[in-house]
Amino acid sequence: MARTYFDEIWGKSRGRKPRPGFESIAQWIRETPRRELGRRQNSAEAAFRQLGITFNVYGDEDEAERIIPFDIVPRIFTAAEWGSLSVGLEQRVTALNMFLEDVYGDRKILKDGVVPADLVLCNPGFTPLVNGHRPPHGIYAHICGIDMVRTGPDEFLVLEDNARTPSGVSYMLENREAMLRLCPELFETFEVEPVDGYPDALGRMMQAVAPEGAPGDPCCVLLTPGHFNSAFYEHSFLADNIGIELVEAADLVVDDDIVWMRTIEGRKRVDVIYRRIDDDFLDPLVFRPDSMLGVPGLMAAYFAGNVTLINAPGGGIADDKAIYSYMPEIVKYYSGEDARLPNVETWRCRERDALKYTLDNLADLVVKKVDGSGGYGMLVGPTSTKEEIEEFRAALKANPDGYIAQPTLDLSTVPTLTDKGIKGRHVDFRPFCLSDGKSVTTVPGGLTRVALREGSLVVNSSQGGGTKDSLVLRPESERAEAQD
Amino acid sequence: MLARTASYLYWIGRYMERAEFTARLVEATLRLDALSARPAGEAAWSSALSVAAAREDFEQTDESITPTNVANFLTFSKDNPNSIHNCLYTARMNARAVRTALTREGWESINRAWLGIDGRSSVGSAQGTINLLAALIAENRGFEGALHRMLRQESYYFLMLGENVERADNTARLIDVKYHIILPEGEEVGGMVDRDQWGTILQTVSANTAFRWLYRDGLSPRRVVEMLILRRELPRSIAATVHEVASLLLELGKFTGYQGEADRLARLRQQRIRATEIRQIITGGLHQYLQSFIEENRLLSQAITRQFRFD
Numbered sequence: 001m002a003r004t005y006f007d008e009i010w011g012k013s014r015g016r017k018p019r020p021g022f023e024s025i026a027q028w029i030r031e032t033p034r035r036e037l038g039r040r041q042n043s044a045e046a047a048f049r050q051l052g053i054t055f056n057v058y059g060d061e062d063e064a065e066r067i068i069p070f071d072i073v074p075r076i077f078t079a080a081e082w083g084s085l086s087v088g089l090e091q092r093v094t095a096l097n098m099f100l101e102d103v104y105g106d107r108k109i110l111k112d113g114v115v116p117a118d119l120v121l122c123n124p125g126f127t128p129l130v131n132g133h134r135p136p137h138g139i140y141a142h143i144c145g146i147d148m149v150r151t152g153p154d155e156f157l158v159l160e161d162n163a164r165t166p167s168g169v170s171y172m173l174e175n176r177e178a179m180l181r182l183c184p185e186l187f188e189t190f191e192v193e194p195v196d197g198y199p200d201a202l203g204r205m206m207q208a209v210a211p212e213g214a215p216g217d218p219c220c221v222l223l224t225p226g227h228f229n230s231a232f233y234e235h236s237f238l239a240d241n242i243g244i245e246l247v248e249a250a251d252l253v254v255d256d257d258i259v260w261m262r263t264i265e266g267r268k269r270v271d272v273i274y275r276r277i278d279d280d281f282l283d284p285l286v287f288r289p290d291s292m293l294g295v296p297g298l299m300a301a302y303f304a305g306n307v308t309l310i311n312a313p314g315g316g317i318a319d320d321k322a323i324y325s326y327m328p329e330i331v332k333y334y335s336g337e338d339a340r341l342p343n344v345e346t347w348r349c350r351e352r353d354a355l356k357y358t359l360d361n362l363a364d365l366v367v368k369k370v371d372g373s374g375g376y377g378m379l380v381g382p383t384s385t386k387e388e389i390e391e392f393r394a395a396l397k398a399n400p401d402g403y404i405a406q407p408t409l410d411l412s413t414v415p416t417l418t419d420k421g422i423k424g425r426h427v428d429f430r431p432f433c434l435s436d437g438k439s440v441t442t443v444p445g446g447l448t449r450v451a452l453r454e455g456s457l458v459v460n461s462s463q464g465g466g467t468k469d470s471l472v473l474r475p476e477s478e479r480a481e482a483q484d
Numbered sequence: 485m486l487a488r489t490a491s492y493l494y495w496i497g498r499y500m501e502r503a504e505f506t507a508r509l510v511e512a513t514l515r516l517d518a519l520s521a522r523p524a525g526e527a528a529w530s531s532a533l534s535v536a537a538a539r540e541d542f543e544q545t546d547e548s549i550t551p552t553n554v555a556n557f558l559t560f561s562k563d564n565p566n567s568i569h570n571c572l573y574t575a576r577m578n579a580r581a582v583r584t585a586l587t588r589e590g591w592e593s594i595n596r597a598w599l600g601i602d603g604r605s606s607v608g609s610a611q612g613t614i615n616l617l618a619a620l621i622a623e624n625r626g627f628e629g630a631l632h633r634m635l636r637q638e639s640y641y642f643l644m645l646g647e648n649v650e651r652a653d654n655t656a657r658l659i660d661v662k663y664h665i666i667l668p669e670g671e672e673v674g675g676m677v678d679r680d681q682w683g684t685i686l687q688t689v690s691a692n693t694a695f696r697w698l699y700r701d702g703l704s705p706r707r708v709v710e711m712l713i714l715r716r717e718l719p720r721s722i723a724a725t726v727h728e729v730a731s732l733l734l735e736l737g738k739f740t741g742y743q744g745e746a747d748r749l750a751r752l753r754q755q756r757i758r759a760t761e762i763r764q765i766i767t768g769g770l771h772q773y774l775q776s777f778i779e780e781n782r783l784l785s786q787a788i789t790r791q792f793r794f795d
Contacts, residue, residue, distance in 0.1 A: 051588070051591075262488070263485055
């Protein structure tokens with residue numbers, strides 16, 4: 001018999017009875033004709049293509065520009081669910097930033113033996129170059145995308161932290177635009193928290209983290225690798241909606257440790273750079289010398305305190321999946337509280353017992369590279385062939401430090417429009433958290449990714465995943481006030 | 485504004501205008517050739533290649549001058565840097581890179597025009613091609629509509645500047661090439677002309693009915709030439725683009741706070757055309773007049789490139 005997963009609308013009732021609070025969305029799903037949903041979904045995808053919300057799949061030249069499939073059936077969070085999520089996110093993101101400031105500063109957490117020093121200091125994600133340099137306002141991860149999964153009514157788990165340059169926020173905004181246009185009745189039935197405040201919040205954060213000594217109205221820009229980059233649409237979308245210049249490396253020049261941009265009137269000084277270029281490519285003088293995407297001298301300007309980089313270089317250490325496994329301890333260490341958002345149980349293959357357990361149970365586990373992303377370089381035991389498992393076993397034995405293992409989770413499902421009608425498909429969730437050194441802001445919403453293939457647990461867009469709008473409902477009390 | 489952004493916008497304006505002009509040229513030639521009672525044949529297609537400055541590139545292909553070959557070359561060819569396909573490709577690539585400087589409507593109109601031609605190769609029948617071109621021209625109208633709804637800021641002025649510099653060049657080349665064909669040596673200016681031939685020219689600059697409004701007393705080459713060069717009322721006339729370019733540069737100067745060589749050249753040109761009469765042009769030689777205008781226009785474009793630090 002097939003496994004019963006927790007469905008976010010039907011619970012474990014297999015479509016018979018909606019969870020309390022989800023009656024009206026269940027009714028909407030039941031009553032809106034499939035063909036009508038299909039028509040709306042096509043119209044949304046046509047609009048995305050026209051807008052050019054595309055991504056490029058590397059190594060796929062025939063179809064250089066694809067759109068990510070959009071599913072018309074939204075995912076819904078109740079106000080209570082969101083309330084506890086956002087408090088947990090704030091706690092986690094604050095701890096992440098304190099951890100980064102600490103490991104590049106006093107290293108108290110290493111001295112106290114909470115996280116093994118060698119795991120941090122010998123980690124490829126650790127950037128000795130920025131050691132001892134405190135970024136403006138002490139913030140490293142101004143923008144965090146925390147990947148979450150759900151396995152039950154109250155079971156939200158963090159799967160991954162993205163503290164470098166998380167992408168996907170444009171889908172949160174564009175999916176909502178599409179839903180407002182195509183399913184207006186949903187927004188009459190539900191009081192939904194708006195997400196369109198995100199660009200303003202991002203712009204305010206950028207101004208707040210400008211270096212000391214920058215003018216009251218600092219010059220902020222978004223640095224993109226260029227329009228061939230897979231996330232270029234998002235870069236231009238954000239720059240446009242914040243109201244800042246979208247620059248490429250060739251538009252910037254560093255002179256006397258000051259960053260300037262070339263304009264039609266001559267040079268203009270730049271104070272804050274939201275860069276969507278990886279550390280390795282930022283500055284050919286100190287990182288990869290062959291980088292054409294970077295700005296020579298940028299790091300010198302950064303070290304001179306003349307420019308803020310968002311996110312600060314060096315944050316990759318917090319993305320490492322072995323470090324991730326220590327997050328409950330890290331949160332506890334800095335906040336003095338237990339982590340509100342639990343981790344997924346994780347075996348660090350660098351430890352002998354964990355490696356043995358992992359090798360003995362490969363067929364049941366998910367094994368990931370500690371520095372992998374995008375769904376590449378991982379093994380999903382239960383859906384892999386014997387050959388794939390054996391191949392992975394060899395790779396794992398050769399370099400146990402490079403891997404972690406996790407149980408295969410019973411990811412929640414959300415009703416999704418498929419060829420066979422509305423069926424449950426597995427989802428994850430990425431909310432976006434902004435830190436300016438004083439507070440953490442999480443816009444109520446995020447990116448829900450859905451594995452469109454039946455039974456699939458891999459939601460990455462490069463592997464056939466799609467997206468959904470994520471609606472956060474307003475609290476009952478506020479709704480009453482709004483009606484007064 | 486970033487110098488790179490300004491440069492891309494200027495070239496979006498130029499390529500979108502070039503795409504539309506070429507579409508009109510092919511459409512008008514097809515009508516003349518395929519749909520009129522007396523097909524114009526090779527001469528019409530050969531002159532179309534000259535107007536589009538594509539003759540040399542076409543000769544490289546070793547194809548013969550047939551309606552289908554030339555229409556495909558001007559419309560779809562990837563080997564012709566000025567084909568509609570390549571103009572729209574470049575315009576869209578530039579637009580993608582500077583999306584933030586365009587409105588959503590502006591971007592969508594360029595993207596739609598591109599999607600309309602991407603992946604198409606030959607359309608086969610003349611009617612099929614005309615339908616495709618009509619759709620492209622409509623998308624281009626959408627682009628102009630979007631342009632006019634933009635904030636009157638640097639982005640708008642650079643797009644318009646590119647459009648008008650390109651338009652001046654196109655109109656000048658159109659008159660230059662067609663005049664020779666329509667008025668064979670020895671034939672007197674003012675004599676009877678082939679109505680179909682003139683209709684082609686007017687259609688290319690969307691001025692069929694405009695002529696009748698400006699001149700009530702019938703078609704003559706002198707009048708058509710006067711309208712296309714000197715009448716400011718016609719948006720695609722040389723005079724109209726000359727005045728437009730000068731005032732666009734003036735508006736840009738209000739943003740940057742200074743003026744330069746491009747302003748000087750533009751105003752010089754403006755004063756000169758204001759004092760010019762059609763009689764002088766004809767006496768001095770129309771071909772010489774147009775050639776020197778085309779050269780001036782090229783120098784002006786270079787001055788714009790330097791003044792706004794495009795490189």
